[in-house]
Structure formats: C-alpha cells, structure tokens
Amino acid sequence: MSRTLKFAALLVAGSSLAANAADLPSRVAVPSPIYAATAFSWTGFYLGAGLGWAETSNTYSAGAVLNALTAVKTFPTLNKDGGSGALFMGYNYQVGQVVLGAELDAQAIITGKVRYLPIVGEQLTAHTNWVGSLRGRVGYAIDHVLLYATGGLAFGSPKSTLTTTSFTYGIGNGARWGWTLGAGAEYAFNNNWIVGLEYRYAQYQKETTTFQGNTILGGLAGLSNEFNTNQVMARVLYKF
Numbered sequence: 001m002s003r004t005l006k007f008a009a010l011l012v013a014g015s016s017l018a019a020n021a022a023d024l025p026s027r028v029a030v031p032s033p034i035y036a037a038t039a040f041s042w043t044g045f046y047l048g049a050g051l052g053w054a055e056t057s058n059t060y061s062a063g064a065v066l067n068a069l070t071a072v073k074t075f076p077t078l079n080k081d082g083g084s085g086a087l088f089m090g091y092n093y094q095v096g097q098v099v100l101g102a103e104l105d106a107q108a109i110i111t112g113k114v115r116y117l118p119i120v121g122e123q124l125t126a127h128t129n130w131v132g133s134l135r136g137r138v139g140y141a142i143d144h145v146l147l148y149a150t151g152g153l154a155f156g157s158p159k160s161t162l163t164t165t166s167f168t169y170g171i172g173n174g175a176r177w178g179w180t181l182g183a184g185a186e187y188a189f190n191n192n193w194i195v196g197l198e199y200r201y202a203q204y205q206k207e208t209t210t211f212q213g214n215t216i217l218g219g220l221a222g223l224s225n226e227f228n229t230n231q232v233m234a235r236v237l238y239k240f
Contacts, residue, residue: 042094052233054084058126059226078126082111101137123163131156144188154180154202158227178204194237
C-alpha cells in the first residue's frame with residue numbers, strides 16, 4: 001500500500017512539473033536585423049594623377065606675305081607621339097544617377113622635338129612642354145561605375161621655331177588658349193579610391209608670325225601655326 005501511494009505521489013509531482021514547464025516562455029531566437037546596403041555616392045572633392053599617350057600636331061600655312069614668297073614653300077604637318085603625365089583636382093555632385101562636376105588639370109607633354117627641312121639652310125622645329133584645361137563634366141552613374149563626357153577651356157605652350165641661315169624666329173613663345181572635348185569611364189573600388197580611363201581632343205588658337213626671308217626668297221614673309229592634341233590617359237583618384 002505504501003508503494004502505491006509513493007508511486008501516485010510521483011505521478012502527481014511529475015504532472016505538476018510538466019504543467020509548470022509548459023507555462024514558461026519559449027526561448028525562440030530573434031532574427032538579426034537586416035540593413036539595406038548604402039548606395040555609393042560620387043559626390044565629393046577629389047585629387048588625382050594620370051599617365052598616358054599623347055599626340056601633338058602642328059599644321060603650318062602661309063601667313064601675311066609682304067613683297068616676298070613664304071619661307072616654307074610646302075607646308076607640313078608635324079605630328080609627334082609620346083607620353084604625358086598629369087595632376088588634377090575636381091568636384092562631383094550626384095543627383096539621382098546624374099553626376100555633375102568640374103575639373104582642373106595640368107599635364108607635362110613628353111613628345112620631344114620634331115623637325116622639318118623645307119629647303120637647304122632652313123629648319124622648322126615644333127616642341128610642346130605642357131598643356132592644361134578647366135572643364136565641366138556630366139556623367140551617368142551605375143552604382144560604382146561612372147560614364148561621363150567632359151569639355152571646356154584648354155591652354156598650353158606649343159612653340160615652333162624657324163631657323164634660317166641668318167636668323168631664328170619663334171612662333172608662339174607664350175601660352176595659347178583653346179577648347180577641349182572628351183569622354184571617359186571610372187570605377188570606384190570603395191568610397192575613396194577610383195580608377196579611370198579618359199580620351200580628350202584639344203584645339204588651340206592659331207599663331208602667326210612674320211619674318212625676313214633669306215636672299216633666295218627675299219622680303220618679309222609670314223607663317224601661321226595651328227596646334228592640337230589627342231590624348232588617352234589612365235587615371236587614379238582619391239575622393240574625400
């Protein structure tokens with residue numbers, strides 16, 4: 001009889017524990033919050049540097065001629081390929097997927113001198129040390145990729161020299177102004193580092209000089225010079 005009572009008591013106690021356990025709150029794991037990834041923004045100030053290919057092109061034609069033939073009877077176009085290095089700074093502002101910006105750059109042109117000998121005793125030399133530009137930019141952003149067009153004011157220092165048997169004449173010793181147009185693409189690895197590739201064409205104002213011809217040509221002659229550049233440049237930017 002006592003064993004039966006003890007067994008019944010154990011059953012009652014077990015039932016009470018089970019009921020109490022059922023009333024305890026369940027420990028269900030709460031899922032971690034999901035945060036939406038922040039879209040990349042192109043807005044900000046940046047500094048950069050670039051290296052690339054450059055072609056300089058000098059075209060010559062007859063200028064004003066007074067009482068003489070021109071010194072160069074056949075007018076050449078002197079082209080020279082080489083390298084270029086640039087430093088630049090700019091600012092972008094993004095509205096939706098449209099990116100508006102402005103950029104200032106200065107470039108060293110490493111093409112060296114190119115020469116032409118029109119007749120015996122005379123030599124025409126073209127040389128460009130540097131160019132630069134102040135441009136606007138408008139682009140379309142696809143997350144970390146930016147496709148853009150650019151254009152604006154160009155400036156540079158193309159110089160031509162005509163050397164005769166008696167004198168040396170310079171054409172364009174100072175800075176010249178012009179315009180430039182181009183396009184490019186950039187990719188942002190993160191919020192700061194960006195790489196890109198850009199093509200630009202620039203056309204500069206015509207420069208004309210007059211000089212004394214030699215004894216064969218005689219009198220006062222004129223020579224005009226037009227200068228343009230083509231460039232392809234790889235760029236690295238740091239956005240603040």
